[in-house]
Amino acid sequence: MKKSVFVLLALFTITLLQVQAQQQTMPPLVNVNGIGEVRVQPDQVILTMGVDVREKTLEQARKQADSKASAIIAYLKKQGISEKDIQTSYMSIYPIYTSGEYGRTTPDFYTAQKTMTVLVRKLTKFDDLMSGLYGAGVNRVEGVSFQVSDMEKYRNQARKLAVNNAKQKATLLTTELGAKVGRVYAINESTSGGRPMPYAEAAMMKMQDSAGSEGPTIAAGEVVITSNVSVSFIIEN
Template sequence: MKTMNRTRFFILPLLLFLIAFSSQAQQQLMPPHVRVTGVGEVKVPPTEVVVNLGVETREKTLDAARRASDKAAASIINYLKKQGVDAKDIQTSYVTLQPVYNGGEYGRTTPDFYLAQKSMTVVLKKLNKYDEILAGLYEVGANRVDGVRFQVADLEKYKAEARQRAVADAMQKATSLTSELGAKVGRVYSINENTYNDGPRPMYKTAMMESAAYDANGPTIAGGEVVISSNVDVVFVIE
């Protein structure tokens, strides 16, 4: 046991020394450099609106609630297809069917009613028809709108443009910094695009859109602008 403790006593300092030496060696091997962050941003009007809507029905029996919900959902889908919405742009996202008890006698087994809910996500590619289509959806059975967001169809193109602007911004910053000190920007030593939000993807974000003030004679939504941005960290060698 004493031998093991002595071994650990010598190994731990050795490991710490090796780690410190490795870090110092890496710093010494890295050439003189400048590190900058470039920011690129592209603002474009949206081309699509994504609507989250739903159907909610209440009936005395489970079967009646299910049939009423299915009938309303079928009417919504048929209406959207008649309005030119592609089938791939209509998706059922949530379905529930459950009994509801409003209190009363303890241990009761008969519910007051059955609640059926269906939620759908619809992509509308004609923003100028939003008001017309939404009004029609209410008429055919939709009784809930859970949210609206705007997006652009060709997002990848704007992502690439934002990235190019970020790289150009990084180059401009590096050139400005080094020229002030009488130096010159050399080759790129490393480059990294930042990631954030809910997944390991490049730094792109969609701005929140403001809704329009209500006007009985005008549109009820305002698309505003979709903002696509990219940040890149670049290390340039100083010559």
């Protein structure tokens, strides 16, 4: 027991001495935060849509949903959408009871749902594609989000801007104090961006009113990529 206490005390002492030594040898630092932001027009669309059907029997509902889904996939492929860019993301079949009769075991009908996610790699195709999807059997649009194909390229641009911003801040602070910025002592970075932009309601309206519409019906706006860096520079006299 005494030996264990002695070992723990020795370890604690060594750790304390290491922390003190590190604090004593740490150079004078200037700590700054830098922000870099890049705004890019998206060139791709992720569309989430599907079909809902109601039939008297479970088998009828399943077959009807499968048939409509197959027609939608066939249409997408005909429009040049690659099979790898089409994914069935959700499906369900469940009974619906409209009567509140106690102990009832036979449903009034069955509802079948299938949801698909499609990557449209050419933004200019979106309007025509939506018009055709409505005719192919889509009756539910859950969301539309815009993205940039070469995201890593713009993330790197945002990082460079953030680092330059941090260095400018450090230079300004040290110059005002009659010192200068030395080498980097530590750096941390986080990057965010490419957030989805919901557009479900407008997309559904486009499908329903496609026959009488002219011109583009979506405004993709911009995708914002932001990088934040925390940098510690050594201060030199």
